[in-house]
Amino acid sequence: MFRVLRILCVTMLLRCPACQRGQMFRTLFQMNVRCPVCGVVFERDAGEVTGAMAINTALMSIMAIAGAALAIVTDFPAGWIIGGTAVVMVLFGVFFYRHARAVWVGILFLTGAIFEDV
Numbered sequence: 001m002f003r004v005l006r007i008l009c010v011t012m013l014l015r016c017p018a019c020q021r022g023q024m025f026r027t028l029f030q031m032n033v034r035c036p037v038c039g040v041v042f043e044r045d046a047g048e049v050t051g052a053m054a055i056n057t058a059l060m061s062i063m064a065i066a067g068a069a070l071a072i073v074t075d076f077p078a079g080w081i082i083g084g085t086a087v088v089m090v091l092f093g094v095f096f097y098r099h100a101r102a103v104w105v106g107i108l109f110l111t112g113a114i115f116e117d118v
């Protein structure tokens with residue numbers, strides 16, 4: 001359990017889950033194909049980015065539900081709540097994108113789908 005938390009924390013810091021030193025991203029939105037330190041391939045198969053999209057979508061859905069609950073519970077104007085929730089969701093989706101991809105790589109690493117080549 002401690003290993004799982006450690007790997008997920010390391011990937012949230014955008015570091016390689018295998019060596020925990022290499023940076024996963026070379027630019028704001030471009031992931032390295034391989035870890036610059038240990039050489040592990042981060043996304044072996046095409047389409048593995050969809051896991052990160054699922055993480056982002058799930059978290060944004062929770063935000064939408066929280067926004068709807070806020071609109072029901074409070075007396076705030078619904079238009080402001082809808083607009084504010086939409087802005088927060090878009091900003092979160094953009095800024096959390098790298099972390100969602102990195103966490104997904106960490107999950108793949110924990111399940112054995114990402115491994116060091118020997």
Ligand SMILES: [Zn+2]
Pocket residue numbers: 016017018019020021022035036037038039040
């Ligand atoms: Zn590495």
